[in-house]
Amino acid sequence: MSSTNQVFIAVIGAGGVGKCFLSQLQGLAARKPSPKLSLAYISTSRKALYNDDYAAIDLNNVVDTLATSSKSPLALPKVVDYLAAAPSKVILVDNTSSQDVAELYPLALSRGISIVTPNKKAFSGSYKLWQDIFTAASSSGAKVYHESSVGAGLPVISSLKDLIETGDKVTKIEGVFSGTMSFLFNSFAPTSGQGGKWSAEVKKAQSLGYTEPDPRDDLNGLDVARKLTILARLAGLPVESPESFPVQSLIPKELESCSSGDEFLEKLPAFDSQMEEVKAEAEKAGKVVRFVGSIDVPSKSVKVGLEQFDASHPIAALKGSDNIINFYTERYGSNPLIIQGAGAGGDVTAMGVTSDLIKVLGQIA
Amino acid sequence: MSSTNQVFIAVIGAGGVGKCFLSQLQGLAARKPSPKLSLAYISTSRKALYNDDYAAIDLNNVVDTLATSSKSPLALPKVVDYLAAAPSKVILVDNTSSQDVAELYPLALSRGISIVTPNKKAFSGSYKLWQDIFTAASSSGAKVYHESSVGAGLPVISSLKDLIETGDKVTKIEGVFSGTMSFLFNSFAPTSGQGGKWSAEVKKAQSLGYTEPDPRDDLNGLDVARKLTILARLAGLPVESPESFPVQSLIPKELESCSSGDEFLEKLPAFDSQMEEVKAEAEKAGKVVRFVGSIDVPSKSVKVGLEQFDASHPIAALKGSDNIINFYTERYGSNPLIIQGAGAGGDVTAMGVTSDLIKVLGQIA
Numbered sequence: 256m257s258s259t260n261q262v263f264i265a266v267i268g269a270g271g272v273g274k275c276f277l278s279q280l281q282g283l284a285a286r287k288p289s290p291k292l293s294l295a296y297i298s299t300s301r302k303a304l305y306n307d308d309y310a311a312i313d314l315n316n317v318v319d320t321l322a323t324s325s326k327s328p329l330a331l332p333k334v335v336d337y338l339a340a341a342p343s344k345v346i347l348v349d350n351t352s353s354q355d356v357a358e359l360y361p362l363a364l365s366r367g368i369s370i371v372t373p374n375k376k377a378f379s380g381s382y383k384l385w386q387d388i389f390t391a392a393s394s395s396g397a398k399v400y401h402e403s404s405v406g407a408g409l410p411v412i413s414s415l416k417d418l419i420e421t422g423d424k425v426t427k428i429e430g431v432f433s434g435t436m437s438f439l440f441n442s443f444a445p446t447s448g449q450g451g452k453w454s455a456e457v458k459k460a461q462s463l464g465y466t467e468p469d470p471r472d473d474l475n476g477l478d479v480a481r482k483l484t485i486l487a488r489l490a491g492l493p494v495e496s497p498e499s500f501p502v503q504s505l506i507p508k509e510l511e512s513c514s515s516g517d518e519f520l521e522k523l524p525a526f527d528s529q530m531e532e533v534k535a536e537a538e539k540a541g542k543v544v545r546f547v548g549s550i551d552v553p554s555k556s557v558k559v560g561l562e563q564f565d566a567s568h569p570i571a572a573l574k575g576s577d578n579i580i581n582f583y584t585e586r587y588g589s590n591p592l593i594i595q596g597a598g599a600g601g602d603v604t605a606m607g608v609t610s611d612l613i614k615v616l617g618q619i620a
Numbered sequence: 621m622s623s624t625n626q627v628f629i630a631v632i633g634a635g636g637v638g639k640c641f642l643s644q645l646q647g648l649a650a651r652k653p654s655p656k657l658s659l660a661y662i663s664t665s666r667k668a669l670y671n672d673d674y675a676a677i678d679l680n681n682v683v684d685t686l687a688t689s690s691k692s693p694l695a696l697p698k699v700v701d702y703l704a705a706a707p708s709k710v711i712l713v714d715n716t717s718s719q720d721v722a723e724l725y726p727l728a729l730s731r732g733i734s735i736v737t738p739n740k741k742a743f744s745g746s747y748k749l750w751q752d753i754f755t756a757a758s759s760s761g762a763k764v765y766h767e768s769s770v771g772a773g774l775p776v777i778s779s780l781k782d783l784i785e786t787g788d789k790v791t792k793i794e795g796v797f798s799g800t801m802s803f804l805f806n807s808f809a810p811t812s813g814q815g816g817k818w819s820a821e822v823k824k825a826q827s828l829g830y831t832e833p834d835p836r837d838d839l840n841g842l843d844v845a846r847k848l849t850i851l852a853r854l855a856g857l858p859v860e861s862p863e864s865f866p867v868q869s870l871i872p873k874e875l876e877s878c879s880s881g882d883e884f885l886e887k888l889p890a891f892d893s894q895m896e897e898v899k900a901e902a903e904k905a906g907k908v909v910r911f912v913g914s915i916d917v918p919s920k921s922v923k924v925g926l927e928q929f930d931a932s933h934p935i936a937a938l939k940g941s942d943n944i945i946n947f948y949t950e951r952y953g954s955n956p957l958i959i960q961g962a963g964a965g966g967d968v969t970a971m972g973v974t975s976d977l978i979k980v981l982g983q984i985a
Contacts, residue, residue, distance in 0.1 A: 282787040409957065410775045410782070417775070417975040422647040423967075446932070567811070569960075572932060577955050586968050590942050592774065592961035595934075602788075602951045610782040618982045 262620050263309060263341045264612075265296035265334070265368075268350030269318055272373055272403075275605035276350055281314040283609060290616055295341060297321055298328035305329075309341050331359050339366040344619050346398075346612060349374050350605075358384065364391035364399060369619060371611040373403030373604050378488070379481035382495050385488055398615045403607030405432065405482045406578045406598040414594060415489050418584055425490050427583040429549040429591075432482045434576035434599035435473040436546040438465045441573055444534050444543045446566040453530035454523040461520070465576055469516030474505040476546075479559045483548040487557050490550060494557060503560025505546070537563045543571045569593055627985050628674060628706045629977075630661035630699070630733075633715030634683055637738055637768075640970035641715055646679045648974060655981055660706060662686055663693035670694075674706050696724050704731040709984050711763075711977060714739050723749065729756035729764060734984060736976045738768030738969050743853070744846035747860050750853055763980045768972030770797065770847045771943045771963040779959060780854050783949055790855050792948040794914040794956075797847045799941035799964035800838040801911040803830045806938055809899050809908045811931040818895035819888040826885070830941055834881030839870040841911075844924045848913040852922050855915060859922060868925025870911070902928045908936045934958055 269277065277297075284292060293311040297304050302324045304312050313320070329337060338345045347363055349356050349372035357377035360370050361384070370392075377388060378401055392399045405411045418425055431437045443456045451459070457474070460466050466473045480497035487494045494500065506519075507526045513519040537544040542563040547570060550557050564571040573579050578598025581591040597603050634642065642662075649657060658676040662669050667689045669677050678685070694702060703710045712728055714721050714737035722742035725735050726749070735757075742753060743766055757764045770776045783790055796802045808821045816824070822839070825831050831838045845862035852859045859865065871884075872891045878884040902909040907928040912935060915922050929936040938944050943963025946956040962968050 279787050283785075408782075408786075408951075410779050410959075413778070414775050417773075417971070417978075420648075420978055421773075421971045421974040422644050423971060567937060569934070569937070572934070572937060575955050586773075586965075586971060587962055590940050590962060592959075594775075594957075594959055596957035597952055597955060600951075606782070606786045606788060606951060609786040613782075613785055 260620050261291040261293055261343050262616055263295035263338070263343055263345045264292050264348060265338055265345060266294070266348045266350060267298055267328075267334070267356055268353075269297065269299050269321060270350070271601040272604045272608070273350035274318055275601040276348065276608050277314070277317055279605050279609040280612070281317075283613070284314055290613075291620055292616065295345070296329075296334065296337065298334075300328065302326065303328040305337065331355060332362065335359060335363050335366060335368065338363070338368050345369070346371055346615055346619075348372065348608060348612065350608065352376060354380070360384075360399065361387040361391040364388060364397045365395055367395050367397050369398040369400075369615050371400050371608055371615055373401065373407070373608055375404045375478075375481045375485065377401075378404055379484040379497050382488075382493055398618060400611035400615055401485075402611050403604045405485055406580060406594070407600065408603040408606035408610070409578060409580070409594050409596050409598055411486075411580050411594055412489065414592065415486060415582065418582060418586075418592075419490070423587075424585040425552055425582060426585065427549065427551050427591075428486055428490065428580065429547060429570070429583070430580035431545060431570060431573055431578055432479045432548050432580070432598065433473065433546065434578060434597070435460060435466050435470075436479065437573055437578060437598075438463075438576040440543075440545050441575065443530070444537065444545075446543055446571055450534070452524070453527050454520070457523060458520055461516075469519070471506050471510075471513075471516060471519055476502040476504050476559050479546070479548045483550060483557050483559055487550045490552050492550070492552065492555050492557065500557040501560065502558070503546075533561060541565070545570055545573075569595070625985050626656040626658055626708050627981055628660035628703070628708055628710045629657050629713060630703050630710060631659070631713045631715060632663055632693075632699070632721055633718075634662065634664050634686060635715070636966040637969045637973070638715035639683055640966040641713065641973050642679070642682055644970050644974040645977070646682075648978070649679055655978075656985055657981065660710070661694075661699065661702065663699075665693065667691065668693040670702065696720060697727065700724060700728050700731060700733065703728070703733050710734070711736055711980055711984075713737065713973060713977065715973065717741060719745065725749075725764065726752040726756040729753060729762045730760055732760050732762050734763040734765075734980050736765050736973055736980055738766065738772070738973055740769045740846045740850065742766075743769055744849040744862055747853075747858055763983060765976035765980055766850075767976050768969045770850055771945060771959070772965065773968040773971035773975070774943060774945070774959050774961050774963055776851075776945050776959055777854065779957065780851060780947065783947060783951075783957075784855070788952075789950040790917055790947060791950065792914065792916050792956075793851055793855065793945065794912060794935070794948070795945035796910060796935060796938055796943055797844045797913050797945070797963065798838065798911070799943060799962070800825060800831050800835075801844065802938055802943060802963075803828075803941040805908075805910050806940065808895070809902065809910075811908055811936055815899070817889070818892050819885070822888060823885055826881075834884070836871050836875075836878075836881060836884055841867040841869050841924050844911070844913045848915060848922050848924055852915045855917050857915070857917065857920050857922065865922040866925065867923070868911075898926060906930070910935055910938075934960070 548559045579595040845867045944960040
């Protein structure tokens with residue numbers, strides 16, 4: 256049923272990222288020599304698969320099997336009980352964006368269960384939850400990896416950790432952390448050519464699936480603020496929450512009370528002149544406007560909002576919906592370490608989760 | 621004298637990178653909670669420090685202590701004997717660029733000694749040595765990490781491995797892999813402005829320390845070819861050697877026989893018109909010329925030499941002596957995963973070594 260160095264995998268969530276992850280996990284399990292892993296639990300919000308004796312769940316067609324399962328998911332604390340009683344080490348993969356699952360991490364970690372997740376909530380919520388998570392991990396020896404919580408599969412968190420752990424001093428982190436904002440500003444204020452009207456670009460981004468169903472969930476800047484909170488904390492700043500530093504919302508005050516995303520989009524054109532002014536002001540300075548997040552470590556300042564950049568700056572020259580992250584450090588000097596590429600999408604997000612899983616396996620198996 | 625999960629570190633080489641590494645190692649050892657590591661052997665080509673009972677060598681002022689040591693280094697196979705007999709696990713850090721040390725890896729790995737190194741020689745020499753290294757590691761379980769063999773501390777090799785291990789298909793790798801070539805072409809053919817004469821730029825790069833003492837050691841393209849060999853092999857291509865694919869040398873045929881770098885530099889201005897033609901041809905096409913390496917995986921083609929790029933291309937827009945590496949993959953689609961920053965220098969090279977060491981410690985300690 257289990258050998259001593261086999262590792263049990265538990266997966267919560269089988270949505271967009273979850274499905275891509277399961278496909279990658281299947282590929283990983285099929286590799287030669289086969290890593291010693293075994294799926295012991297998987298659940299969505301409605302269904303679950305698990306066996307009382309922890310017998311391996313077949314990874315082939317697991318999404319279909321799960322959909323037709325007669326079992327309901329265990330209550331969250333019961334999931335921890337079930338996994339903590341397993342006869343070998345366990346990695347819990349949280350592929351949800353649930354606050355409830357996030358709040359389970361300290362308990363799971365304290366009972367020796369390692370965590371791998373793209374879920375931002377645990378790391379960008381209250382500072383107390385952050386501390387509880389890393390205190391629990393450090394006392395039990397369980398691991399917690401969350402590469403895909405910033406920039407999807409791009410090596411952002413691992414690079415920041417490498418810089419810090421090897422003794423470099425990070426002075427500033429600056430970048431475009433939202434695929435939606437990247438797409439919007441690369442089209443609205445391109446480095447060459449005219450660009451479209453702001454409201455038209457927002458509408459286009461929504462119809463292409465680049466925004467959340469209600470585009471205000473991107474335009475309020477909170478998603479970027481969450482990512483900045485995570486990076487700032489990793490860089491040593493005790494940021495209290497994503498609401499504890501200045502975040503510029505691109506939702507006009509008058510449209511905050513719209514009852515739906517559709518009503519918002521309908522009324523947005525009336526505010527195009529405001530964004531045209533922002534663009535014109537940048538152009539007058541020979542620059543373009545971008546929506547960026549930045550962390551200045553020595554002054555402990557974190558902020559999210561519009562900034563102007565020279566057309567030749569890597570942040571201005573970004574393409575499509577790419578993210579870009581610039582790490583300025585003592586060792587790298589005036590030219591930052593730059594990481595750039597797709598920062599959203601099921602496959603690349605799952606890639607960060609799978610590579611975290613491989614790293615944890617290497618340490619605990 | 622040793623506890624069961626302490627790890628012994630052996631270091632060969634205390635030059636530029638070696639000294640930076642030792643300083644980072646000292647910082648790492650001083651961390652709380654302290655990693656369980658202990659320096660058991662250190663040598664230069666003339667001196668060594670070690671104790672028959674493997675007692676820890678003091679990391680404080682170790683470079684000075686080493687310089688005044690009365691011990692000579694052990695012969696290389698004896699180093700392996702000494703380390704393999706240690707009462708706990710061992711990581712050998714090779715901070716040389718020595719072929720002899722590189723050829724020791726299969727023996728060391730087969731005896732359970734893990735290897736961490738920026739030395740390109742082992743991974744870019746004969747394909748047989750490459751195979752021997754990874755066969756030995758895989759059968760003993762010892763680890764071999766060499767992030768700094770390409771792009772110094774930039775996360776190039778770790779990112780490529782993550783892509784491959786999670787099941788992505790790398791289709792193309794393209795970039796500027798030499799700080800010297802980057803500096804030369806960013807000054808000779810800037811995206812805006814005139815640029816200097818080729819021979820003058822080479823002379824300037826040499827006087828600023830951006831080239832090897834004899835600049836022909838950079839201009840022959842072999843350093844880039846070695847890095848491409850490593851990446852191509854990691855991507856699954858069985859590249860026989862850095863001489864087994866087309867590499868464009870920027871040394872005019874007539875100057876190959878110069879007896880010194882000084883003679884070469886003196887005669888180089890006579891060939892400036894050739895490079896001016898190359899530049900003019902690119903300009904006519906609205907582009908700039910850069911010295912790049914590229915690997916096309918499906919066609920198994922690897923090459924190093926001059927290519928033309930649009931001024932807006934990230935490879936053209938590079939600054940100073942930065943490296944840039946573009947990974948085109950199935951998951952990342954038309955916009956590659958890009959990593960950019962300083963690809964040379966003692967501190968950033970040592971950073972790659974130290975972060976590899978931390979990763980190996982996490983797996984074997």
